[in-house]
Amino acid sequence: MKVFISADIEGVTGVTSWSETRYGGQGYEEACRQMGLEVKAACDAAIELGYEVVVKDGHEDALNLDPWQLPRGVQLIRGWRTSPEAMMGGLDATFDACLYLGYHSAEGTNSSPLAHTIEHELFNWMKINGKLASEFSMNALWAAYYGVPSVFLSGDEGICSHGEEVCPGLVTVATKACTGNSTWNLHPQDALEQIREGVKAALQQKTDLISPEEKYSLQIHFKEHQNARNASWYPGAKLIDSNIVEYTAKDVRDLMVGRMFMTGI
Structure with missing residues (x-):
């Protein structure tokens, strides 16, 4: 059994400003550390249930996760494959489930000070079949294309609510609520425990694939x-x-x- 984890940073508990998401910015090192701990919590849960785990670092240049933070046996994909898979690079039909860690609200919403879709400076929004698209919804579509269900998502409240609409039965952990430029965050340790338990629950239930569209x-x-x-x-x-x-x-x-x-x- 294999699990694919796609990890981002803007939805990690505590992360509030753009500086925390960029090299050299105030709080960046701390944000990376918490990103690694949240991914580790998910890995620990999956491994406990007997899964092989592959992690894709999906933020900026995809060089944020410290391999030494992750459990032995976990495979980490760093950098970009220069392919349309983007944050899902490395996924194929051999996986049994996808997990998404540290995800954030979409561009065009007001549920995160860090709301964006792919690149904040370039787009006002993206829509698929008339509905606002997020990085999560597009990545979940990619997973479904390979026949792999998306079973777990953590991040801000906005992306969790959006994810539950996109994927009925999705298990979510909201690490924070957001108003304006502020965030109201879970304690880091509480976030880790909720992610660990959420991943266990998600991997032990049946989750349906997203239904394909004609176009x-x-x-x-x-x-x-x-x-x-x-x-x-x-x-x-x-x-x-x-x-x-x-x-x-x-x-x-x-x-x-x-x-x-x-x-x-």
């Missing part, structure tokens, strides 16, 4: 109209407003490839 219409609202015009040259994409590009994909893989080339990320 996937992706809309990207760029902050700068020049970037929208540039993206509109992708084959099949069209400019529907000065800052909005739309692309209709035949399946999830086509969707993610289009997203990669239109965003340049």
Whole structure:
């Protein structure tokens, strides 16, 4: 049995400002340490249940997790594979479940001071089939494409509520609530214990796959109209407003490839 963990940092308990998410910023080292501890708590739970664990560092340059924090036997994927898999790079159909740690609210929502989707400076929002998309919802679609259920999510309250709508039966742990530029956080140790117990519960229940759609219409609202015009040259994409590009994909893989080339990320 195998579990894939995709890890981010903005949804980790305590993390509140952009400086804490970037090299050299105030609080960055502390945020990385808590990110590692939350991932370790999930790994410990999965290992206890007999799972092999693979972790994908999914933040910034994907070099945030300290391998020495993780239990022996865990495999850590660092850096980027320069592929449309992005934060899910390394996942395939051999895995039995996906877990998401430290995730955050989507761009276009007000439920986190760090709300963004892929890149805060580039996009106002992304939508798939008319619904606001998050990094979690897109990554869960990618997992479902491989036949792997998404069973657990931790992060701010906003992304947890969103995740429960995307994946009925998803087990979530809200590490914090957010108002404006503030966060109201779980104690770090309490977050670790809730993640450990949540992962155990998630891996011991049956979670259904996201139902596939006949097609996937992706809309990207760029902050700068020049970037929208540039993206509109992708084959099949069209400019529907000065800052909005739309692309209709035949399946999830086509969707993610289009997203990669239109965003340049």
